Amino acid sequence: MSEQTKVVTQNGVDVAAMGETIGAVKSQPGLAKFRLRASNKWINCGQNRTRIEGFYGAGEEHSHDKTFEHDADEPKPLLGHDKATSPGEYLLVALASCVSTSVVYHAAAKGIQIESLESTLEGNIDLHGFLGLSNEIPKGFEDITVKLKIKSDASKEQLEELANMSPIADTVTRPVPVKVDIQIV
Amino acid sequence: MSEQTKVVTQNGVDVAAMGETIGAVKSQPGLAKFRLRASNKWINCGQNRTRIEGFYGAGEEHSHDKTFEHDADEPKPLLGHDKATSPGEYLLVALASCVSTSVVYHAAAKGIQIESLESTLEGNIDLHGFLGLSNEIPKGFEDITVKLKIKSDASKEQLEELANMSPIADTVTRPVPVKVDIQIV
Numbered sequence: 001m002s003e004q005t006k007v008v009t010q011n012g013v014d015v016a017a018m019g020e021t022i023g024a025v026k027s028q029p030g031l032a033k034f035r036l037r038a039s040n041k042w043i044n045c046g047q048n049r050t051r052i053e054g055f056y057g058a059g060e061e062h063s064h065d066k067t068f069e070h071d072a073d074e075p076k077p078l079l080g081h082d083k084a085t086s087p088g089e090y091l092l093v094a095l096a097s098c099v100s101t102s103v104v105y106h107a108a109a110k111g112i113q114i115e116s117l118e119s120t121l122e123g124n125i126d127l128h129g130f131l132g133l134s135n136e137i138p139k140g141f142e143d144i145t146v147k148l149k150i151k152s153d154a155s156k157e158q159l160e161e162l163a164n165m166s167p168i169a170d171t172v173t174r175p176v177p178v179k180v181d182i183q184i185v
Numbered sequence: 186m187s188e189q190t191k192v193v194t195q196n197g198v199d200v201a202a203m204g205e206t207i208g209a210v211k212s213q214p215g216l217a218k219f220r221l222r223a224s225n226k227w228i229n230c231g232q233n234r235t236r237i238e239g240f241y242g243a244g245e246e247h248s249h250d251k252t253f254e255h256d257a258d259e260p261k262p263l264l265g266h267d268k269a270t271s272p273g274e275y276l277l278v279a280l281a282s283c284v285s286t287s288v289v290y291h292a293a294a295k296g297i298q299i300e301s302l303e304s305t306l307e308g309n310i311d312l313h314g315f316l317g318l319s320n321e322i323p324k325g326f327e328d329i330t331v332k333l334k335i336k337s338d339a340s341k342e343q344l345e346e347l348a349n350m351s352p353i354a355d356t357v358t359r360p361v362p363v364k365v366d367i368q369i370v
Contacts, residue, residue, distance in 0.1 A: 009230075011229075011230065012229035012230030012232075013230050013231075013264055014264055017264055018264055021262075021264065021316075022316055022318070025312060025313065025316060025318060026318065029313065031312075032311050032312035032313045032316070032318075033309070033310075033311055033312075034273075034309070034310045034311070034312065035307055035308070035309055035310075036271070036273045036274050036277060036307070036308045036310065037274075037277070037305070037306065037307050037308075038274060038277035038278060038281050038305070038306045039281075039303070039304065039305045039306070040278075040281035040282060040284075040285055040303065040304045040305075040306070041302075041303050042285045042289060042299070042301065042302035042303070044196075044197035045194075045196065045197030045198050045289065046198075046286045046289070046290070047197075048281075048282050048285040048286065048302075050277070050278045050281045050282060052270050052274045052277075052278070055260065055274075057260075057262050057263075058262040062260060062261075062262065064260065064267055065267045065268075068269060068270040068274075070255070070270065070275075070278045070282075072278070072282035072285075072286070074286060075240065075242075075247060075249065076247075077206075077242050077243040077247065078242075079198055079199055079202055079203055079206065079290070082249055082250045083250075084253060085237050085253040085255065086221070086282075087279050087280075087282040087283030087286060087352070087353050088219075088221045088279070088283070088352060088353065089221050089222075089223060089237045089240075089253075090255075090275055090278045090279035090282060091275075091276065091279040091353055091356060092221060092222070092223035092235070092237075093223060093225075093235045093237070093255045093257070093275045093278075093279075094272050094273070094275035094276040094278075094279055095272075095363070096223050096224075096225035096233075096235045097225060097233050097235060097255075097257035097271075097272040097275060098272030098273070099225075099365070100225055100227045100233040100257075101231045101233065101257070101259060101272060102315075104227060104230065104231070105231070105264070114227070116227065116370075117226075117227035117233075118224070118225065118226050118227070119224065119225045120222070120223070120224045120225075121222065121223045121224070121225070122220055122221070122222050123220070123221045123222075124218070124219070124220055125218075125219045125220075125221065125352060126217050126218055126219070127210060127217035127218075127219065128210065128214065128217050129352070129355070130287075130350060130352050131206075131207055131210060131217070132350070133207070133210060133211065133217075138355055138359060139350060139351070139352045139355040140351075140352040140353060140354075140355035140356030140357075140359065140361065141352070141356045141361050142361070143361065143362045143363075143364065144361065144362070144363045144364070145363075145364045145366065146363060146364065146365045146366065147366045147368070148365065148366065148367045148368065149368050149370045150367060150368070150369055150370065151369070151370050152369065156367050156369055159367050159369070160365065160367055163365045163367065164365070165315060165317070165324060166324070166325075167272070167273060167310060167314070167315050167324045167325040167326070168272050168273065168276055168325060169325075169363050169365070170314070170323055170324040170325035171276060171325030171326045171357060172325075172356060172357070172361050172363050173360055173361060173362065173363050174323060174325065174360055175358055175359055175360050176325065176326050176327070176328065176329065176357050176358060177328045177329070177358065178280070178328075178329045178330075178331060178354050178357050178358050179328065179329070179330045179331070180284070180331045180333065180345065180348045180349070180354070181330065181331065181332045181333065182333045182335060182341050182344050182345055182348065183332070183333065183334050183335070184335055184336070184337065184341055184344070185301075185334045185335065185336050
């Protein structure tokens with residue numbers, strides 16, 4: 001690779017491309033609008049399959065290089081067959097992956113090297129809510145804890161600031177409207 | 186299978202076992218407490234892998250029959266390599282799968298037959314939030330729409346009530362505390 005075309009990366013992130021993306025969004029705010037999509041088909045009992053095919057963003061429609069499929073099921077104590085990850089666990093996947101990428105990308109933007117990053121997550125749910133046995137206990141997660149182990153020269157405070165940029169942490173901690181539209185076929 | 190041991194299912198859900206679960210929770214409220222878990226390891230750039238191995242619930246620790254692994258990546262316009270589903274899309278997987286199971290289980294409890302159930306989801310994100318270019322635009326989802334197509338004899342209103350039992354819809358629409366704890370290693 002010649003000097004002219006050398007890609008400079010930090011934490012694997014192309015920092016020049018990141019700067020260009022931020023510059024493009026500043027001059028054309030519409031480029032920042034993304035619309036993510038998923039489609040789901042019920043199979044039986046707690047089993048269903050979600051397909052991820054494409055999205056809108058940066059001013060145009062995109063197809064993923066391939067379709068990603070994700071099976072879900074409930075574990076046996078929740079009357080499922082334990083064939084796949086449960087919906088609640090998928091929320092932890094979303095949060096874990098988002099916190100990782102948020103730290104890594106924002107560290108790259110600030111020139112902070114991340115040597116390694118691992119996390120463990122725990123989320124509490126009390127089924128009284130879902131089962132309709134209590135109006136006071138929420139149906140969903142009561143709280144979630146994300147424990148991060150990061151190898152980096154940055155301070156704990158700096159890293160906390162980076163983790164707090166996570167869009168999924170923001171989605172979970174803030175009330176986000178979900179519109180459910182049912183069509184009987 | 187003899188008459189005595191015949192399992193009666195509705196929408197694939199063992200309705201007798203469901204009744205027993207509800208009865209058990211009523212007599213021993215602690216059985217309703219679940220703690221879901223995930224562990225994540227960063228690979229490079231926007232790539233990371235989450236493992237789902239076990240959980241606490243119904244009064245004891247459980248290991249899944251096998252470990253479920255979920256790779257995440259960012260698409261190319263977001264400086265990733267498009268090798269896997271993005272964190273934002275995983276949130277839609279969680280929501281789609283949860284709404285499906287919530288409708289199917291609560292329909293089973295009420296004796297409502299679901300012939301088929303499909304959904305498409307769209308969620309809007311404006312990157313001004315994540316990029317730190319605006320304090321007014323949220324970092325995460327602005328809103329999410331879930332369109333359900335259900336084949337059933339139930340009314341639209343009945344089905345809406347079932348969909349509204351979804352723990353993940355509740356988690357997204359309600360502010361849920363996320364505690365981030367960082368350890369530098």
